[in-house]
Amino acid sequence: MTLSTEEVKRIVFKLLEESEEFRYAIAAKIGLLKILEKLEQHDRKFNEVLERLDRHGVEIKKIWEKLEQHDRKFEAIHEEIKKIWEEIYLIKEDIRGIKSFMDKVSVSLKEEAREVVEWFLDKKYGLKIELKGLKLPDLEFDIYGVSGDYCVIGEATVRLGEGVIRRFLKRINEAYRKYPGIFRKQNIYVIYCLRVTPTAVEAAKAARIWILKFTEELVKNPIH
Numbered sequence: 001m002t003l004s005t006e007e008v009k010r011i012v013f014k015l016l017e018e019s020e021e022f023r024y025a026i027a028a029k030i031g032l033l034k035i036l037e038k039l040e041q042h043d044r045k046f047n048e049v050l051e052r053l054d055r056h057g058v059e060i061k062k063i064w065e066k067l068e069q070h071d072r073k074f075e076a077i078h079e080e081i082k083k084i085w086e087e088i089y090l091i092k093e094d095i096r097g098i099k100s101f102m103d104k105v106s107v108s109l110k111e112e113a114r115e116v117v118e119w120f121l122d123k124k125y126g127l128k129i130e131l132k133g134l135k136l137p138d139l140e141f142d143i144y145g146v147s148g149d150y151c152v153i154g155e156a157t158v159r160l161g162e163g164v165i166r167r168f169l170k171r172i173n174e175a176y177r178k179y180p181g182i183f184r185k186q187n188i189y190v191i192y193c194l195r196v197t198p199t200a201v202e203a204a205k206a207a208r209i210w211i212l213k214f215t216e217e218l219v220k221n222p223i224h
Contacts, residue, residue: 109156109157109158109192109194110133110142110143110156112156112192112214113142113143113154113156113192113212114131114132114142114143116192116212116214117131117143117152117154117190117192117212118130118131120212120217120221121152121188121221124217124221125221125223127147127150128147129145129146129147129150129152130145130147131143131144131145131152132144132145134153134182136175136178136179136182138178139171139174139175139178139179141153141154141155141171141175142154142155142156142192143155143156143190143192144182146182146184148184149184149185149186150184150186150187150188150223151182151183151184151186151187151188152187152188152190153172153175153182153183153187153188153189153190154168154188154189154190154191154192154210155168155190155191155192156191156192156193157191157192157193157194158193158194158195159193159194159195159196159197160191160193160195160196160197160200160204160211161196161197161199161200162197162199162200162203164191164200165191165200165203165204165207165209166203168189168191168209169207169209172189186223188210188221188222188223189207189208189209189210189222190209190210190211190212190221191204191209191210191211191212192212192213193211193212193213194213194214196211196213196218201218201219204218204219205219208222209222210222
């Protein structure tokens with residue numbers, strides 16, 4: 001008996017529905033099993049990729065957390081640096097203020113020194129000499145004046161110690177060597193100060209330096 005195409009189809013469809021063995025046999029025949037196996041392999045690989053991505057996601061999250069921590073630390077460091085720069089700016093302002101004050105004090109001390117030395121020269125020694133400062137190319141003196149055979153040259157300092165005297169004598173010797181024309185036959189070396197150490201007084205006497213404070217002579221004028 002010959003079956004029609006429609007009858008064959010019905011029988012095949014029925015077997016496909018009812019027989020798992022038949023279905024596999026057909027799938028194997030047409031290569032579907034291999035396709036399904038490959039799909040399963042791809043599914044496993046895809047799942048492995050998803051697992052790896054999950055692990056990487058966890059790692060990335062940890063990295064982002066660390067980066068956020070570093071950002072917070074960096075911000076804290078940045079704030080500290082800003083505070084330090086603000087403090088440095090304030091310190092610089094204080095230094096500028098102190099320097100300005102010291103410059104004013106220095107100028108007023110030099111002016112005071114010239115007035116006091118002029119007064120002592122006039123009232124005690126009968127010498128009228130106008131005193132100013134002296135600026136040479138590489139040397140400077142706070143007190144300087146000449147009149148006839150007399151030259152007065154000196155310094156003004158807040159505190160007079162032996163070191164000040166040594167440096168003063170060194171500069172006097174250098175001026176003698178380089179600029180002899182600023183001196184005269186009678187040269188009076190003077191230092192005006194607000195405070196003085198006992199050893200400095202003795203050193204000044206030995207070096208024949210006239211030492212003055214506002215109201216007194218600590219070492220007499222050596223030309224008399």
